Amino acid sequence: MSTKSLALTLVHPGQLELRAVxxxxxxQPGEFLVEVEYSSVQPMDGDMFHCCGAFSDLALPHVMGVEGVxxxxxxxxxxxxxxxxIGFLLRKFFNDEHHGCWQKRLVLDERRALVLGVPPVVxxxxxxxxxxxxxAALAFLxxxxxxxxxxVTGACGAVGLAVLQLGALRGHRMxxxxxxxxRAAWLAGAGLAGLPSAELAVVDTNSDWVRLAAPMCGKGELMSPESQDVCGGADGIIDAVGGEVLALAAEHLLRVRATVVSFGNAACESNERLAAAQRRLRLQVRRxxxxxxxxxxxxxEQVQKAFELIGVYQAKAWHVASWREAQECMKEQPTWTRHQTQVKPGRIGRILLKLNGDIPQAYRNHGYKILVKGPKETIRFTFEEESAQSHNRSLADMMRLSSELFDERSGPNPARPFSQMSIIISDGRFNKSKVRPWVHAALARQQLPLLIIVDDFEADKAAGKRSVFDLRAVSYETGRCQVVPYLQDxxxxxxxxxxxxQSLPAxxxxxxxxxxxxxTSA
Incomplete structure (x- = not known):
């Protein structure tokens, strides 16, 4: 049976549309259906968007996207x-023929995608x-x-930052x-907060960086590139920049038989000075x-362990955008525009796409803007919506979204415990087992969820509904079926x-x- 889903579809070079697919x-056995919440804009998505480079013969229309959660x-x-x-990543990455992760509902299996569980408190x-x-960071390490x-060059890029943080957490000297x-100030401060500082150093390549970095690598005074004195030096370099930065680092900062790993555009360019340093120092160049x-x-297993470090390993999202804004994220933008772009120089981290269907997107770089038109809107709120999943999913989904909003603003571990509070107004009728993990996750993140149950007895009685105090639930905790008060547990x-x-304001x-x-007392 075919089912309709929304997908961000490339219909012409440089033109994306939100279409029903x-x-x-x-x-089939081994398959699963996932509701995609987020995906990201990767550097190679720009080539796909313009149908150039490796994607010059791309058949259109085409649903983009190589990963998601x-x-x-x-x-x-x-x-x-x-x-x-779950998080998932296509095993063939951009070499996958169909891509297709920029859609709301997606059928996958573990032969096509690397699938990872998301820890409960993340x-x-x-x-x-x-x-x-x-x-990528684990591959390069x-x-x-x-x-x-x-x-690590380009250490404020999404991959560079991940390499730096995961490398330090694994005991490397970065x-x-x-x-x-x-960028140097940001990285030395917030970018590396919580990591073992003795294993980290930051160098601004706009300064006399080679001379500053040489003693850090045990090279002492600088030598000419032709010098036969090759003592000391770093064990390797993970490079996303290429060009002169890579050449100078190879000539002056690496030891004999050091490892050079290049990725991105840097891996494709020719570099004669790097080749000369490779011959002189017998460098091991890896792809x-x-x-x-x-x-x-x-x-x-390795990626799962990396996810469990989140909280210390602090991934950075450059911008979170509605998927309706994805086309603008692919373009060079003037300085006055409200859009953020993946090709903007100096970005830190990754652009995320929130696959939110027809829901209006309300947040930009600094969290959500709450758009409520006062009492005229709030009087329209009721508890009368019913659907096949409203009892099971509505409050659990709201709790998940609330935690994600708090994480966007302050991270999963705010400086002051319980400085974030959500006030939830409900009729109190929901699937307790579905909501419980999200309440525990919020408390573990130092977020305080407060539930206000509106139990208007007279109105409920007139409508044929019972008070929440009169509701009962079935419990099997002792192995026997028991009827217990709904508010128990x-x-x-x-x-x-x-x-x-009338007492609600007080x-x-x-x-x-x-x-x-x-x-304030915490």
Whole structure:
């Protein structure tokens, strides 16, 4: 049976449209259906967008996208259960013929995609910011022995930052090269917060960087590139810049038989000075790739371990955009535009696309803008919407979105405990088992969810509904079927039942007072 899904589709070179696509969702053994929440804009997406380079013969229309994160809706895969939160990356990456990850519902299997579970206390947006860059970083770190000293150029790019952070967390001694004092200051501060500082150093390549970096690499005074004195030096370099930066680093900062790993455009260019340094120092030039790493037997295990470090390993999203803005993210933008672009010089991290269908997108670089038209809008709020999934999914989805919004603003570990609070107004009727993990995840992130249950007894009685105090639930905890009060074992540690709506302002003010006291005393 074919089912309709929304997909971001390249219809002509340089033109994306949000189109309905049809796919057969009758799953075969091993397959699963995922609802995609986020994907990202990769550097090679620019070539695909313009149908140039490796994509000059691309058949159109074509659904773009090589990775994403989301929730499993249906599964015929024994390892992946319905409701599982996953990240996935096409094993052939951009060499996959169909791509297609920029769509809301996607059928996959583990032969086509590397599939990773998202830890319970990690937001999907956090994983989306580091999915492909973590895989690339692990691929590029693979040739290095433990406790190597590694130079990283372009260290403020998505992959460079992941290499730097994961390398330091694995015990390597990392030396970051960035261009410009602004990026150097950001990287030395927020970019490397929480990492072992003794293993990290940052060098601005706009300065006399070779002379500054030489002592850090144990090279002492600089020698000419032709010098036969080749003592000391770093164990290798992971390079995304190429050109003179790579040549100078190879000539002056590397030891004999050091490893050189180039990626991106730097891996494709010819460099005569690098070739000369390679001959003189017998450098080992490697061509590692995301695809080759994903083919290794322990790839999923390594990436899973990287995800578990999130919180210390802080992935950076340059910008979060609605998928309706994806076309603008592919273009060079004037300085006054509100759009962010993947090709903008000096970007830090990755652009994320939020696959949000017809939902208006409300946030830009600095979190959500709350768009409410006061009392005229709030009086329209009711608890009357019913659907096949509203009882099971609505509040759980809202809790997930709330955590992701807080993570966008302050990260998963705010400086002051419980400085973030969400006030949730509900009729209190929801699937407790679906909501419980998200409440625990919010508390683990130092986020305080407060549930206000509106229980208007007189109105409910007139409508034939029972008070929340009169509701019952079935429990099997002791192995026997028992009928217990609905509010027993309630997932929210902080909740209040309001039966007189006139008292709601006083209750809210008292709640806010207690929250301020809790946040300031923590």
């Amino acid at each position: 049809w796919q057969d969702e009758r799953l 989301g929730v499993v809706l249906k599964s015929e895969n024994q390892r992946l259960k319905e409701g599982a939160r 937001g999907l947006n956090q994983v989306a910011a580091c999915l492909s860059s973590s895989v 693979k040739p290095f022995a433990p406790q190597s000293q590694i130079i 030396l970051a090269f960035v261009r410009g004092p602004e 590692e790739s995301v695809e080759s790493f994903m083919a290794t037997p322990d790839a999923a 309630f997932p929210f540690p902080y909740y209040v039942v309001v039966q007189d709506l 209750i809210l003010s008292d709640v806010m007072k207690q929250w301020f006291e809790l946040a």
